[in-house]
Amino acid sequence: MTHIAVLGAGVVGVTTAWYLRQAGYDVTVIERESAAGMQTSFANGGQISVSHATPWANPAAPMKALKWLFREDAPLLYRLRADKAQLKWAMQFLQECRADRADANLVQMVRLGLYSRDALQQLRADIDIDYEQQTRGIMHFYTNQAEFDAAIAPTERMQELGCERHVIDINNAVNLEPALYPIAHKLKGATYTSRDESGNAHLFTQRLAERCIEAGVKFLYDTEILALNTDDYSARPHVHSITIQPKGENAQTFSADSHVLALGSYSVSLMKPLHIHLPIFPAKGYSATYQINPRAPHLAPFVSLIDDEFK
Numbered sequence: 001m002t003h004i005a006v007l008g009a010g011v012v013g014v015t016t017a018w019y020l021r022q023a024g025y026d027v028t029v030i031e032r033e034s035a036a037g038m039q040t041s042f043a044n045g046g047q048i049s050v051s052h053a054t055p056w057a058n059p060a061a062p063m064k065a066l067k068w069l070f071r072e073d074a075p076l077l078y079r080l081r082a083d084k085a086q087l088k089w090a091m092q093f094l095q096e097c098r099a100d101r102a103d104a105n106l107v108q109m110v111r112l113g114l115y116s117r118d119a120l121q122q123l124r125a126d127i128d129i130d131y132e133q134q135t136r137g138i139m140h141f142y143t144n145q146a147e148f149d150a151a152i153a154p155t156e157r158m159q160e161l162g163c164e165r166h167v168i169d170i171n172n173a174v175n176l177e178p179a180l181y182p183i184a185h186k187l188k189g190a191t192y193t194s195r196d197e198s199g200n201a202h203l204f205t206q207r208l209a210e211r212c213i214e215a216g217v218k219f220l221y222d223t224e225i226l227a228l229n230t231d232d233y234s235a236r237p238h239v240h241s242i243t244i245q246p247k248g249e250n251a252q253t254f255s256a257d258s259h260v261l262a263l264g265s266y267s268v269s270l271m272k273p274l275h276i277h278l279p280i281f282p283a284k285g286y287s288a289t290y291q292i293n294p295r296a297p298h299l300a301p302f303v304s305l306i307d308d309e310f311k
């Protein structure tokens with residue numbers, strides 16, 4: 001049986017391992033943490049949001065980024081450094097801000113998003129996996145008229161591409177999500193996407209990892225991947241093995257027929273010696289988890305929300 005090593009046990013690695021196993025491959029997942037979903041997939045926003053497919057690189061982005069550079073509370077912080085990799089990434093980002101590139105990227109992101117959301121819904125139906133999912137749609141709301149106006153064209157474009165995102169008025173927004181009532185006077189508009197959903201990405205990753213083990217996938221946790229080994233430095237080098245280091249042990253070689261790289265932003269440094277430069281530059285995000293007051297649960301949002309201006 002063909003043996004595939006999946007490098008990284010975030011949501012991407014574990015989901016890849018699941019589908020490869022279902023397709024009949026012998027699969028080993030290698031991860032430096034002691035469990036699955038402990039890094040970026042640990043506490044994200046949990047949104048399954050095809051409606052969030054507007055690329056960050058768009059014609060308005062350079063001006064916004066320039067303004068944000070000087071604001072400590074900017075929704076996205078970008079600190080300029082004398083770093084060749086950062087400069088190269090920034091130049092590529094700027095090229096993608098052209099209107100034609102932004103539209104091409106939006107089309108691809110909506111298609112990928114629709115496909116992924118369908119795949120998730122199918123997986124849930126097939127294996128009955130519970131990860132605190134909520135299927136109540138996603139609402140983007142706007143407190144700035146210019147931001148709301150700018151959201152209308154991409155919303156209509158998404159509709160053309162099959163994403164059911166619609167502009168809704170403020171009354172409708174507050175009816176759908178009564179927790180918005182206290183800030184209703186600040187709202188300029190909203191959009192709502194009924195088939196988008198949300199859930200706990202960490203729980204999903206851990207529960208799917210359990211199902212993977214039941215299906216015969218092997219997991220090597222506490223194991224750092226140090227290098228991808230190849231004798232071939234062509235444009236598409238074949239990786240014949242990897243160098244790994246289990247915690248407290250010496251480095252050793254691990255061989256598989258194929259390798260899937262799912263190390264998030266850490267993929268860049270492992271690919272560099274192969275002369276493959278991935279256009280990935282890590283960004284930092286924050287999340288906070290709150291207990292809902294049991295005496296006033298109605299004050300907590302029921303629908304998954306995005307304050308689009310402040311991300």
Ligand SMILES: Cc1cc2nc3c(=O)[nH]c(=O)nc-3n(C[C@H](O)[C@H](O)[C@H](O)COP(=O)(O)OP(=O)(O)OC[C@H]3O[C@@H](n4cnc5c(N)ncnc54)[C@H](O)[C@@H]3O)c2cc1C
Pocket residue numbers: 007008009010011012013030031032033036037038039040041042043044045046047048049223224225226262263264265266267284285286287
């Ligand atoms: C604050 C925040 C909010 C977000 N909200 C959303 C959202 O609402 N919806 C959404 O779709 N996305 C959201 N995202 C993005 C989403 O979380 C990521 O795209 C996703 O988790 C990436 O998964 P991954 O498997 O690619 O990476 P990761 O989860 O980072 O997995 C990579 C794994 O590789 C392992 N690894 C790395 N290097 C090595 C090595 N050398 N050896 C061994 N193991 C290694 C790491 O330990 C890690 O477990 C958010 C991100 C952040 C930060």
